[in-house]
Amino acid sequence: MRNQFFSLKLVAVVAAAIVLxxxxxxxxxxxxxxxxxxxxxxxNLIADSEVLAAAPNLADDLRFDDATAAGWIMARPNKTAxxxxxxxVSHTFDNAEQAGxxxxxxxxxxxxxxxxxxxxxxxxxxxxxDLDGILQIxxxxxxxxxxxxLKIIGGAPFEENLQQAGLDLGKAMTIDxxxxxxxxxxxxxxxxxxxxxxWRVPLDGSEQSVLTTSRNTAVRATVARLIAGLFKFLxxxxxxxxxAVIAKVLYQRRGVSRTPSE
Numbered sequence: 001m002r003n004q005f006f007s008l009k010l011v012a013v014v015a016a017a018i019v020l021x022x023x024x025x026x027x028x029x030x031x032x033x034x035x036x037x038x039x040x041x042x043x044n045l046i047a048d049s050e051v052l053a054a055a056p057n058l059a060d061d062l063r064f065d066d067a068t069a070a071g072w073i074m075a076r077p078n079k080t081a082x083x084x085x086x087x088x089v090s091h092t093f094d095n096a097e098q099a100g101x102x103x104x105x106x107x108x109x110x111x112x113x114x115x116x117x118x119x120x121x122x123x124x125x126x127x128x129x130d131l132d133g134i135l136q137i138x139x140x141x142x143x144x145x146x147x148x149x150l151k152i153i154g155g156a157p158f159e160e161n162l163q164q165a166g167l168d169l170g171k172a173m174t175i176d177x178x179x180x181x182x183x184x185x186x187x188x189x190x191x192x193x194x195x196x197x198x199w200r201v202p203l204d205g206s207e208q209s210v211l212t213t214s215r216n217t218a219v220r221a222t223v224a225r226l227i228a229g230l231f232k233f234l235x236x237x238x239x240x241x242x243x244a245v246i247a248k249v250l251y252q253r254r255g256v257s258r259t260p261s262e
Contacts, residue, residue, distance in 0.1 A: 024048045025173040029106065029113075031099060033129065035182045035216055037120040041102045042090040049083035059085055070105075096120040096129065103133065110139025112175055112201045116210075127216050129181045135201040135208040175201035183216025 026046045033039040052058060059077040067089060068074060075088040093099045096118040103116035116133035180196045189209045190197040202208050 025051060027173065027175045029103075029175070029177050031103070031118075031131075031177075031179040033096070033099065033118070033179070033181050035124075035127070037096040037099075037118075037127075037129075038092070038094050039099060040090055040092050041099065042088060043106065045087045046080060047085045049080075052079075052083065052085050059087075062087060064089060100133075111135070111137040113177075125217065127182070129183070129214045129216065131179055131181065131210055131212040133210050135175075135177060135199055135210060136206065137201065137203050138205045170203040173203070175203070177201060177210065179210070179212065181212065181214040181216075183214045186213045186215055188212040 025048070028044045028046075030042045030044070031039065032042075047058065055061075062077065064072065064074045072089045072091045075090075077085055077087045080086050091102050093102055100117040100119075103113050103118075107113040112135055114134040114136055117131070119130045120127055121130075122128050177190075177199045178196060179190075183195060185192045185195055185197060188197045189211050190199040195214060197210075197212055199208055199210055
């Protein structure tokens with residue numbers, strides 16, 4: 001089941017932000033992956049105070065019923081310190097494959113997340129994570145409405161108004177994708193800060209690859225296994241030595257007992 005988180009009401013807010021120029025809607029999609037491949041995907045939307053002034057009923061009008069039915073958890077919308085509005089939804093995943101499925105649920109035909117996948121290979125103590133996919137919005141406001149909605153209204157909402165005004169979607173909103181992967185990032189197309197990588201989704205139709213590889217070597221677990229093996233070896237070696245010493249003592253005692261007394 002596919003879910004479109006950017007509702008028609010949010011499209012209206014984005015359009016209003018473009019018309020007002022100074023308004024801003026920011027979205028941050030965060031992927032947190034644990035060593036096991038499980039983790040959490042979070043979508044955080046923030047509209048500034050001017051957007052909320054233009055759409056004062058935004059918090060009440062947003063609907064996430066389909067997403068909630070599909071297992072997404074929605075945090076209660078709350079106002080920011082500057083008078084804006086913040087909305088967050090999140091979903092846990094049990095493995096890397098589920099993470100890719102959830103990322104793809106965030107997009108319709110026109111983006112912004114396309115062909116997303118996360119794979120995990122190797123052993124528990126030495127695993128490799130590969131994140132792949134494309135960040136792209138190639139349909140303008142089409143990307144913020146699902147296919148059924150587009151059929152009903154006959155195209156992207158407010159698109160004609162924006163074209164006539166000669167305004168740019170990129171001036172009204174930003175979308176960032178942040179992925180935290182276990183281990184050390186070996187290669188990435190994003191901005192790497194330790195094991196966290198950030199990308200800005202292009203809004204002009206161009207593509208941004210998220211190709212990233214991280215390798216996680218569980219040093220502590222490996223060392224623990226080596227130490228455990230060493231202690232096991234030492235224990236059996238000590239046990240064998242004790243058996244040999246006892247056997248030698250018994251042999252010597254038997255030898256003494258058989259010697260004739262003077």
